[in-house]
Structure formats: C-alpha cells, structure tokens
Amino acid sequence: MDPKDKRIVTGAFLTTIIDTVTNKVIPHFVNLGEWSKRAHPMALMNGEYITYLGAPTGLKLLEKLTKNPRTKDSLKDTAFGSFLYAAPMLTRTQGAVILPQVIKPPPPPQPPVSVTGFSHRMPSPYVTEPEFLPFQTDLGY
Amino acid sequence: MDKKEKDMTVGAFGTAITDLSLEALYWTDPDKWSATFPFKPWSAPHHWISPADDWIVGAGIPLGLYALGTLLKRQAWKERGKGAAIYGASMLGHHMVARYLAYNVPKTGQFNIDYDFPTTNIIRQAKAAATQPQPTTHRGEFLPFQQDMGY
Numbered sequence: 001m002d003p004k005d006k007r008i009v010t011g012a013f014l015t016t017i018i019d020t021v022t023n024k025v026i027p028h029f030v031n032l033g034e035w036s037k038r039a040h041p042m043a044l045m046n047g048e049y050i051t052y053l054g055a056p057t058g059l060k061l062l063e064k065l066t067k068n069p070r071t072k073d074s075l076k077d078t079a080f081g082s083f084l085y086a087a088p089m090l091t092r093t094q095g096a097v098i099l100p101q102v103i104k105p106p107p108p109p110q111p112p113v114s115v116t117g118f119s120h121r122m123p124s125p126y127v128t129e130p131e132f133l134p135f136q137t138d139l140g141y
Numbered sequence: 142m143d144k145k146e147k148d149m150t151v152g153a154f155g156t157a158i159t160d161l162s163l164e165a166l167y168w169t170d171p172d173k174w175s176a177t178f179p180f181k182p183w184s185a186p187h188h189w190i191s192p193a194d195d196w197i198v199g200a201g202i203p204l205g206l207y208a209l210g211t212l213l214k215r216q217a218w219k220e221r222g223k224g225a226a227i228y229g230a231s232m233l234g235h236h237m238v239a240r241y242l243a244y245n246v247p248k249t250g251q252f253n254i255d256y257d258f259p260t261t262n263i264i265r266q267a268k269a270a271a272t273q274p275q276p277t278t279h280r281g282e283f284l285p286f287q288q289d290m291g292y
Contacts, residue, residue: 008149009227016231024239027250036250080146081227087150088157088228089235095161103168 004077011081015055019089023047042098044090052090056083148217152206152224160198160232167194189241191233199229 001009023045027036035047043049059079066072142150167174174180179193191199207222209215242248 004145005223012227012231016235020235020238024235025242028242028246028248030250032250080142084149084153084224084227085231088153089232091154092157092160092164092232096164099161099165099168100171103165105168105170105172 007074007077008081008084011059011078011083012085013081014078015051015082015085018055019048019051019086022051042101044093044097048090048093052086052093056086144217145220148220149224149227152203152221152226153228155221156198156202156225156228159202160195163194163198188244189237191236191240195233195236199233203229 022035026032027045027047032047035050036045038045056079059075059082063072063075063079066075163179167180175182179197182188182192183190203222203226205222206225207219210218210220210222
C-alpha cells in the first residue's frame, strides 16, 4: 500500500468512526434531540447529513487553509478518503430510507370466494337485511 | 481528481449502487426475502452479524474487482477494487456495530434500528417467541377449555 492509499484509507475510516459514534453509538445511549431527528419521513437523521456532508467538506476546507505543502497534500488525500466513504454511504442510506415507501410489495392473497359470490369474510345481505330471506317472501307467512 | 481517484470513486459508487439494488430487491417482497438468502438474518446469538447481502457487497465485490485487475493486469480495475473495499469494509463495520448495540446493549437513547435494518422486527419477534412460556399439556391435566365442563 503506497502512502497515498494509506492517507485515503485513514480519511475513510476516520469518517466511518465519526459516523458510527455520533449517529449510532451515542444516540443508542443518550437523547441527542435535534441531531437525531428526521425532518421528513423520507429523510435521514439531521446528524447523518451533517456527518456525510460535513466531514469531507471540513477536511477540504482545512486543506485550503493550510500553507505547508506537505500537510496540504496529506489533507487532500484524507479529504478524498472521507468523500469516498461519505458520498456513496449517503446515496445508499438515503435510498434505503426512500425505497420502502416507493416500492409497493405484492398484495396479500385474497380469501376464497364462495359459489354465491360472497366471500366468507363478507357479511351476506340475505342473512341480516331484509328480515325474511328472499325465497320466503313469496310464501305468505 | 486524477485517474487513480476517479477509478476509486467509480468502484465505491458502483458498490453502493449494487448495495442499494439488493435493498430494492428486498423491498419488492419483504415477507418472502426475510426468510431467504441473501437477506435471511443469522440465527441466535449471531443476529448482530450482517446478513449475506452485506457480505456480498462489502467483501465479494471488492475482492472480485481486485482479482479481475490482477488477472487482466489492469491497474484501473485494481483501483476500482480498492474504492469498493473502502466503501464496503466501512459499511460492514458501521452496520455491525449498530446491530451489536441494538441486540446486546439495553437502549436508553432514541436510536431506532428498525429504520435502518428492516429485518430486525423478525429477529425481535423470534426472540420474544423463544422467551414466552409455552402451554403445558401433561397427561392427566385438563386443558383450559375443559375446566368449565364439570368433569
């Protein structure tokens, strides 16, 4: 593994650790309020957006602000590593939240229909209303 | 972005989209797929280990791409494999930590694992069924519906 690869892996794993700790481990134990809220049923937690967008952007910003060329190069690769985890993960996680609300599973099997055309689960109109069954009404009693 | 970085990005995004496609396949019929490969959860006490679909994406695809690069002697495919490995290994680790916490550590916060891992409900139901006392029907004892019958 060359030094560039090492820095990329460092950036990716650093972002993974930040994501796991702030969005899974801490919310498991503590109520984080707005951080763990979802703005919409199809949205991720606010904290997940902050992590996935903030970590690579923050590292890139740090790279821009750094004067030392060696540190600048190093931060560039680390920021790329962070992006390499965060961007696909954001795509995947967002998709996984939207999919169940978009894809409709097949309907459950319907109950068998009787020969009279009424299902066993449907109330038959001949039993309750009218009081006499149709074939009895002509008999005069 | 140089050539190496482009190839790694392609590998990582390709793997994420494959992951998402498997997720979509699951949602076409959750009842069927929950009990079927590759979505079937591991049996107790290994619920926290990701199901096979995550391993296909997190380990199978990166290894496949890297092996392809080695066989064809193409550096581009190796880089795609590396990109896939960075996404895949991170995703596997992230998911397994979350699953471990959900199944083995009592929850005191508001994190809802069901949102991220749909098969958790099935695991929870199986656990509840296993811990519920079963009705006993020893010989000589009356079953509940017989007790009112006077003999």
